[in-house]
Structures are given as C-alpha cells and as structure tokens.
Amino acid sequence: MRFLIFGDVVGAPGRAAVSAALPALREEFSPDSVIINIENIAHGSGISPATMQEALAWRADAYTSGDHAWDNKKGLPLLSDPHIPLIRPANYPTGVPGRGYLTYTSGAWRVAVINLQGQVFFKNDPDNPFHALDRLLEMEDIRQADMILVDFHSEATSEARAFGWHADGRVSAVWGTHTHVPTADAQVLPGGTGYISDAGMQGAHHSVIGASRALVQSFLTQLKMKFDVEENGPLEVNAVVIDVDPRSGHATDIQQVRRVFARD
Ligand SMILES: [Fe+2]
Ligand SMILES: [Fe+2]
Structure with a gap:
C-alpha cells in the first residue's frame, strides 16, 4: 500500500501549491492514501472553516496538525467534528479540543494515523x-x-530521530513536520519503519519557512515580528511516498518528493 504524505501547508501559497501539484503527483505515484498536515493552512496559523473546506477537496484520508492547531478560534469546532478526519497532537492534557489519532479503512486494510x-x-x-x-x-x-503511521511534529532533528528509533518496528512510518524544511534523511529503519525527520512544507519558495523575507528584520533587531505569509513568487511542494506491506505493517520503501514551480 502506498501513502503520499505532505508536511505543513502554509497559507494561501501552500493551498495553491497543493491544489496545483496534487493531481499530477497522484498520477505519477498512484498513492492508495494521502495524508496532509494543515496546522498553518489559514494565513500561516491554524485552521479556519473555509480553509478546511479547501483541504477536504484534496480528498486526503487524514489531516494532521501540530502546535498551531488551535490558533484559529473559528476553527476549533473542526477539531472535535467526528465527520472531519482532522487530528492534533495526542500528547496534550485531557479537555483540550480535538483528538490525537484516527483510523480509517483503505481497501481491505485498516490504517491508524x-x-x-x-x-x-x-x-x-x-x-x-x-x-x-x-x-x-x-x-x-x-x-x-x-x-x-505517525506524524511527529517536532523542532529538533535529534528528538525526531530518537523518536524514529523508539518507534522502529512498531509502526509503519514516522515523518516529521513543523520545521517546514525537508531533511535529506529518508530511510527505512531496520525494524521496518519508514522514516524522515521532516517532510517539509507546501508554500512560498522565496520565503522564511513560508513567511515573508521581511522576517530578516526580526533577526537584525531581536524584536518579535508577526509571521506574514509570503504571497508572491514560485511555490514549493514537499512530500514523501512511503510503501508499506500491509501484511507485515512494515515499510518497504520511502522516497522524497520536492517540486518547485511558478504559480499560474
Ligand atoms: Fe508548521
Ligand atoms: Fe508546528
């Protein structure tokens, strides 16, 4: 069974990038299942009802998220809606909106994310x-x-890689999200877990992890700045294709996908 998995979708450019690239990637890789991280889908921060609708049009089987899942207050009910296949990190206190995992069937097989x-x-x-x-x-x-399958939303590659080893042989795949920068360490670990420290983002290619290059000022001045999504220029898409033998639950291959293209 083949999974096509995307890291964080960042704002309108991220949505445009996925909408533009997904049909061709489906054609090229013939995935049985698609999973997309949408923690930054609404203006770079959280999930709004309108952007959730846009994401649902991509027909993914699961939408994952991260620390920004709760940033858009209008989107909070989405996290608890049993009809929307959207999850947020499981390791938050009881009572926090949303759920930390979901299950679905694909053909004859049961998948947990x-x-x-x-x-x-x-x-x-x-x-x-x-x-x-x-x-x-x-x-x-x-x-x-x-x-x-596990979306491990983390900042430090050391923590992600340690988590990969902790999970190896017990899950089919672990992919990192959150840094928005794809890492070049895709591998199938010896126990049979497909692994990458970060799958990378969907968004503006000429950006600071999806934000405007104006963010340079923040580093020059040490003053905090708003994360303003970079709306112009080329787009990038970053994903992984993971093949899993459903009988064993073990990954057999993982390949990285990176596409940079001008917007229409
Ligand atoms: Fe993110
Ligand atoms: Fe994050």
Whole structure:
C-alpha cells in the first residue's frame, strides 16, 4: 500500500501549491492514501472553516496538525467534528479540543494515523511523546490496525530521530513536520519503519519557512515580528511516498518528493 504524505501547508501559497501539484503527483505515484498536515493552512496559523473546506477537496484520508492547531478560534469546532478526519497532537492534557489519532479503512486494510508533538524547543510543554506513543500502541483500535503511521511534529532533528528509533518496528512510518524544511534523511529503519525527520512544507519558495523575507528584520533587531505569509513568487511542494506491506505493517520503501514551480 502506498501513502503520499505532505508536511505543513502554509497559507494561501501552500493551498495553491497543493491544489496545483496534487493531481499530477497522484498520477505519477498512484498513492492508495494521502495524508496532509494543515496546522498553518489559514494565513500561516491554524485552521479556519473555509480553509478546511479547501483541504477536504484534496480528498486526503487524514489531516494532521501540530502546535498551531488551535490558533484559529473559528476553527476549533473542526477539531472535535467526528465527520472531519482532522487530528492534533495526542500528547496534550485531557479537555483540550480535538483528538490525537484516527483510523480509517483503505481497501481491505485498516490504517491508524497518530499525531504527536515533540518537547524540545517548544514554548509549551506537552506530555512526553515517547511514553505517549507506548500508551497509544496499547489501545484496542490502534492495535487492530494493519498499518500505523505517525506524524511527529517536532523542532529538533535529534528528538525526531530518537523518536524514529523508539518507534522502529512498531509502526509503519514516522515523518516529521513543523520545521517546514525537508531533511535529506529518508530511510527505512531496520525494524521496518519508514522514516524522515521532516517532510517539509507546501508554500512560498522565496520565503522564511513560508513567511515573508521581511522576517530578516526580526533577526537584525531581536524584536518579535508577526509571521506574514509570503504571497508572491514560485511555490514549493514537499512530500514523501512511503510503501508499506500491509501484511507485515512494515515499510518497504520511502522516497522524497520536492517540486518547485511558478504559480499560474
Ligand atoms: Fe508548521
Ligand atoms: Fe508546528
């Protein structure tokens, strides 16, 4: 079974990039299932009802997110809507809107998708994601899945790689999101887990992780600046294609996809 998995969609350029590239990527790779991280889909921060509708038109089986999942207040009900296949990191306290995993069927196979957030270099302090994974893998509906996939939303590549080893052999795939920069370390770990530290973003190619280059000022002055989405210039799309043998639940291949193109 083949999964096509995208990292963070950043604002309108990110939405335009996915809408432009997805049909051709579906044609090229023939994925059985598509998963997309949409934590930055609304103006670079959170998920709004209108941008969720746009994302649903992509017909992904699961939409993952991260620390920005709750930023758009109008979008909060989306996180708890049982009809929308949207998840947020599982390792947040009880009572926080949303759910940390979902399951779906693809053909004859059951798939579970888990979202977890790292702890290193975040301003908040979610539960330890390593222990959280151990607990999630004990849950009945996740145990029954033929394939378990994890969006690990983290800043530090060291934490992501350690998490990959922690998960190796117990899940089909772990891909990083959050940094918006694709890493060149896609590999199938020895236990059979397809892994990459960060899949990378969908958004403006001439940008600072999707934001306007005006953000340079923030580094020159040490003053905080708003994350203004870069609206102009070429687009980039970053994803991974992961092949999994559904009988064993083990990944057999992972390949990176990166496309840079002018917008129409
Ligand atoms: Fe992000
Ligand atoms: Fe994030």
